[in-house]
Amino acid sequence: MISKEIENKLAGGSLIRKMFDEGTRLKKIYGEDKVFDFSIGNPDLEPPKEVKDAIRELADADIPGMHGYMANAGYPETRKAIADQLSKESGLSIGIESICMSCGAASGMNNLLRSIMDPDDEIILLAPFFLEYLNYISNVKAKPVIVNTDPDTFLPVLSEIEKAITPKTKAIIINSPNNPSGAIYPESVLKELNALLLKQDHVIHVISDEPYKDLAYDGMTVPSTLSCFDNLIVCFSWSKSLSLPGERIGYTCVSPKHADFSQLTAAIVLCNRILGSVNAPAFFQRVVAKALTAKVDVANYERRRNLLYSIITEAGFTCTKPQGALYIFMKTPIEDNAFCEVCAKYNVLVVPGSAFKREGYVRLAFCVSEKTILGSKDAFESIAKELGLKK
Ligand SMILES: Cc1ncc(COP(=O)(O)O)c(C=O)c1O
Known part of the structure; x- marks a missing residue:
C-alpha cells in the first residue's frame, strides 16, 4: 500500500x-x-560553447577526488564565484555562506521550505504560478494561500497580498520572469512589496524562484531581487540559462540582509543533506563555475x-x-x-x-x-x- x-x-x-x-x-x-x-x-x-568546452576540459582534467563527497553546501570555489557575481549585480556584499549549491531550483526550494515551514504555516502564491509549488508545499504540510495577479499585466496587486497576510503567513513565492505569464516584475513593484512585508510584525520570507532570470527580451533587464528585498532567499538554476535541466544544477542564496541569516543558511545546508540530495552534482558545480557569464x-x-x-x-x-x-x-x-x-x-x-x-x-x-x-x-x-x- x-x-x-x-x-x-x-x-x-x-x-x-x-x-x-x-x-x-x-x-x-x-x-x-x-x-x-x-x-x-x-x-x-x-x-553554449563555454559549457561544452568546460565539460571537455574537466573530463580530461583528472583532478584527484573530483567525484567524491564534499561539504553539503558545495565546492567553496564555485560558491565564491557565484557570491562575487551576485555582489556585483546587487551592490551588496555577499559571502560564500549565503550560497548552498542545489539540484536545480526545485531542490533548492524544497530545502528552503523544509527549513522554514511548520505544518499549517501559510505561504502566499501569486496566480498564475508553476503548479509544482503545491507539491513542494504539501511536502512540508503547509498551507498555500492563492492571490491573483493583475489579469492583464500579471503583476502582483499589493492590496490583495496585504489582505491575504495573517499571523500564520511565513513566506511568499515570487517568480519573475514568470512561468506561465512571461511578466517581469519592475523594481518599483518589488520595493513596494518589500515595504509591505517589512511593515508586518513578524518576518515573512520572500522566496524568489529565478530559473528564467537570464531570459528577458526587448533589451529588458530583470531587476536584482537581492537589491530590492530584505528577508529574501533566491532559488536559481541553470536549467534554462544554460539549457542544462537534466544536469540538476542550481543554488539558493540567502540575502545578507535577512533577519535570520545565520540560522537559515545553516538550516538550508542541513536540509540539502536530510532531504537526500546530500550535495549538488560535483562535475556540474565545476562546469558552471567556468561558464558563469555564458548564456x-x-x-x-x-x-x-x-x-x-x-x-x-x-x-x-x-x-x-x-x-x-x-x-x-x-x-x-x-x-x-x-x-x-x-x-x-x-x-x-x-x-x-x-x-x-x-x-x-x-x-x-x-x-x-x-x-x-x-x-x-x-x-x-x-x-x-x-x-x-x-x-
Ligand atoms: C517557475 C519554475 N520554477 C522552478 C522550475 C524547476 O526548475 P529546475 O529544473 O531548476 O528544478 C521550473 C521548471 O520548469 C519552473 O518553470
Whole structure:
C-alpha cells in the first residue's frame, strides 16, 4: 500500500504531462509535422560553447577526488564565484555562506521550505504560478494561500497580498520572469512589496524562484531581487540559462540582509543533506563555475516569441506580450479546458490556465522549432474562425 496522499496525487496526474502524451499520440497518427505541440517548456537550445568546452576540459582534467563527497553546501570555489557575481549585480556584499549549491531550483526550494515551514504555516502564491509549488508545499504540510495577479499585466496587486497576510503567513513565492505569464516584475513593484512585508510584525520570507532570470527580451533587464528585498532567499538554476535541466544544477542564496541569516543558511545546508540530495552534482558545480557569464542564445527565443505572438494575435486572440521566460499566456474566448479540446481537433496542443490556477487562459511554450510555429498559422486561424473571432 502506498500513502493516501501520493495515491491521490497519482490519480490526479499532471495536466501538462497529459497534453504531452496526447501530442505523442497525435504525432503517431498524423506525423510529426502535422502536430503543433506547445505544451512543454523543455528548453530546446543547446548549451553554449563555454559549457561544452568546460565539460571537455574537466573530463580530461583528472583532478584527484573530483567525484567524491564534499561539504553539503558545495565546492567553496564555485560558491565564491557565484557570491562575487551576485555582489556585483546587487551592490551588496555577499559571502560564500549565503550560497548552498542545489539540484536545480526545485531542490533548492524544497530545502528552503523544509527549513522554514511548520505544518499549517501559510505561504502566499501569486496566480498564475508553476503548479509544482503545491507539491513542494504539501511536502512540508503547509498551507498555500492563492492571490491573483493583475489579469492583464500579471503583476502582483499589493492590496490583495496585504489582505491575504495573517499571523500564520511565513513566506511568499515570487517568480519573475514568470512561468506561465512571461511578466517581469519592475523594481518599483518589488520595493513596494518589500515595504509591505517589512511593515508586518513578524518576518515573512520572500522566496524568489529565478530559473528564467537570464531570459528577458526587448533589451529588458530583470531587476536584482537581492537589491530590492530584505528577508529574501533566491532559488536559481541553470536549467534554462544554460539549457542544462537534466544536469540538476542550481543554488539558493540567502540575502545578507535577512533577519535570520545565520540560522537559515545553516538550516538550508542541513536540509540539502536530510532531504537526500546530500550535495549538488560535483562535475556540474565545476562546469558552471567556468561558464558563469555564458548564456544560451536569448535572441533565438525572442525571435520565436515574436513569431508566435504575431500568429496568434493576427488570428484574433488576445494576450499580453511576454517580456521573458518561454511562454505566452493567452486569453481564451471560451472556458480554458473546452478551448484546449477545440485546439486538439486542429492538432494544436496547449495547456489550460487551470494547470497554473488561473482559468480563462492557456499557456503556449515557444521553445519549439520555427517550423512548428510557422506551421501552426492555419490551425490558429481555423480555431479563431470556429469560435467566431474571425469571419
Ligand atoms: C517557475 C519554475 N520554477 C522552478 C522550475 C524547476 O526548475 P529546475 O529544473 O531548476 O528544478 C521550473 C521548471 O520548469 C519552473 O518553470
